[in-house]
Amino acid sequence: MYIGILGSGQVAQTIGAKLLEKRHSVMLSSRNIDAVKDKGQWGKLQSAREWKDEQEKKGYDAYVSDFQEAAAHGELIFNCTAGAGSLEAIKSAGEENFSGKILIDLANPLDFSKGMPPTLSVSNTTSLGEQIQAALPGTKVVKTLNTVSAMIMVKPGLVRGKHDLFMAGNDETSKEWVKKNVLMGWFGWKSIIDLGDISSARGTEMYLPLWLRLMGALNTSNFNIKVVKGST
Amino acid sequence: MYIGILGSGQVAQTIGAKLLEKRHSVMLSSRNIDAVKDKGQWGKLQSAREWKDEQEKKGYDAYVSDFQEAAAHGELIFNCTAGAGSLEAIKSAGEENFSGKILIDLANPLDFSKGMPPTLSVSNTTSLGEQIQAALPGTKVVKTLNTVSAMIMVKPGLVRGKHDLFMAGNDETSKEWVKKNVLMGWFGWKSIIDLGDISSARGTEMYLPLWLRLMGALNTSNFNIKVVKGST
Numbered sequence: 001m002y003i004g005i006l007g008s009g010q011v012a013q014t015i016g017a018k019l020l021e022k023r024h025s026v027m028l029s030s031r032n033i034d035a036v037k038d039k040g041q042w043g044k045l046q047s048a049r050e051w052k053d054e055q056e057k058k059g060y061d062a063y064v065s066d067f068q069e070a071a072a073h074g075e076l077i078f079n080c081t082a083g084a085g086s087l088e089a090i091k092s093a094g095e096e097n098f099s100g101k102i103l104i105d106l107a108n109p110l111d112f113s114k115g116m117p118p119t120l121s122v123s124n125t126t127s128l129g130e131q132i133q134a135a136l137p138g139t140k141v142v143k144t145l146n147t148v149s150a151m152i153m154v155k156p157g158l159v160r161g162k163h164d165l166f167m168a169g170n171d172e173t174s175k176e177w178v179k180k181n182v183l184m185g186w187f188g189w190k191s192i193i194d195l196g197d198i199s200s201a202r203g204t205e206m207y208l209p210l211w212l213r214l215m216g217a218l219n220t221s222n223f224n225i226k227v228v229k230g231s232t
Numbered sequence: 233m234y235i236g237i238l239g240s241g242q243v244a245q246t247i248g249a250k251l252l253e254k255r256h257s258v259m260l261s262s263r264n265i266d267a268v269k270d271k272g273q274w275g276k277l278q279s280a281r282e283w284k285d286e287q288e289k290k291g292y293d294a295y296v297s298d299f300q301e302a303a304a305h306g307e308l309i310f311n312c313t314a315g316a317g318s319l320e321a322i323k324s325a326g327e328e329n330f331s332g333k334i335l336i337d338l339a340n341p342l343d344f345s346k347g348m349p350p351t352l353s354v355s356n357t358t359s360l361g362e363q364i365q366a367a368l369p370g371t372k373v374v375k376t377l378n379t380v381s382a383m384i385m386v387k388p389g390l391v392r393g394k395h396d397l398f399m400a401g402n403d404e405t406s407k408e409w410v411k412k413n414v415l416m417g418w419f420g421w422k423s424i425i426d427l428g429d430i431s432s433a434r435g436t437e438m439y440l441p442l443w444l445r446l447m448g449a450l451n452t453s454n455f456n457i458k459v460v461k462g463s464t
Binding site for chain 1: 257355436
């Protein structure tokens with residue numbers, strides 16, 4: 001399948017690599033495909049071009065370009081940009097390049113400008129997922145994967161035992177397709193809870209502040225939550 | 233122990249009944265101790281006075297009065313008011329009646345004025361827990377129990393298997409005391425995750441929108457979450 005990925009950071013590279021393993025044609029995108037991101041204590045993240053070259057050497061069908069080309073490339077599109085830049089990236093990609101397609105939005109509207117831990121730039125009465133759906137009325141936005149680290153997104157087995165992923169979106173058929181093919185089929189998720197329409201993205205995005213505190217308390221980002229039901 | 237409870241609604245009555253079972257002296261409080269609350273499909277909640285009379289018949293040391301009397305009654309105080317009214321209730325109770333004591337805050341700042349599901353009246357850059365701590369600088373505020381339904385607060389065994397409760401507060405000794413005596417000792421919790429200082433209340437209060445969506449998806453409030461760690 002032809003898949004376009006908005007973004008070229010750690011999440012985009014991780015999702016992209018997994019999709020290439022599954023033998024899809026994947027295009028990452030960036031404002032500057034030669035930019036090398038400094039990840040502080042985690043070293044430097046390779047540039048989008050370096051990532052593409054490395055994947056090509058493995059024989060994969062990898063590309064990098066701008067947001068517009070990536071959206072046009074994809075029959076399916078992932079939004080892996082930082083939440084603060086998602087709406088601008090989508091706008092520059094051109095609404096017509098998303099039309100009729102499924103957009104999997106896994107960004108979180110984190111605002112690091114006020115120090116650590118980050119706050120949310122939108123929350124409570126709306127969500128980034130809703131804003132993206134409003135900006136792309138002809139596109140089926142499915143919000144999912146935003147409650148776990150990039151590594152766990154594509155390798156849920158890193159977390160022991162049962163644990164849950166959440167999903168929100170207005171189009172039932174698209175959610176079912178994403179659940180069956182992308183989440184369970186390609187990424188290996190076993191349990192996905194459909195929270196309802198795209199406004200449910202408020203719930204999963206507003207979970208991030210708890211996720212960040214848990215990361216601090218557990219001293220790792222390698223965790224997830226499991227919903228446990230009562231006996232009555 | 234003498235325990236004061238701010239509030240007389242479902243959470244206050246549930247917490248109060250459990251504390252009476254443990255043979256504490258418990259005072260509930262309300263602006264109107266004869267008000268009967270209509271819980272819609274769940275029928276009517278008995279008034280604070282009716283609750284007190286019922287508990288007295290069982291031989292328990294139960295009282296009802298205003299917020300000021302309840303705070304003065306307690307060596308330990310629970311805030312079980314609706315979040316929207318918590319700061320006003322605390323103000324009318326008088327700061328001096330909380331001084332040097334532990335206040336367990338289990339309220340959520342839910343705003344039902346904009347329809348269902350409720351939004352949060354404060355979030356993101358602050359929390360109700362922090363606002364209460366700021367209003368009562370001489371009091372040790374411990375935020376906990378606000379991520380589960382009233383029934384589960386005092387009977388965590390209703391949820392099958394392992395699941396977690398969260399705790400936030402500035403005073404380590406008070407958190408340890410609450411964890412050991414109240415949460416594990418009186419209520420039966422087995423796993424409590426200390427998220428850090430009172431600003432961590434942002435995390436647990438902002439989890440409420442996800443909790444509300446999960447309640448809708450699962451069609452029950454009888455659930456909780458378990459944090460599952462990765463293998464690396």
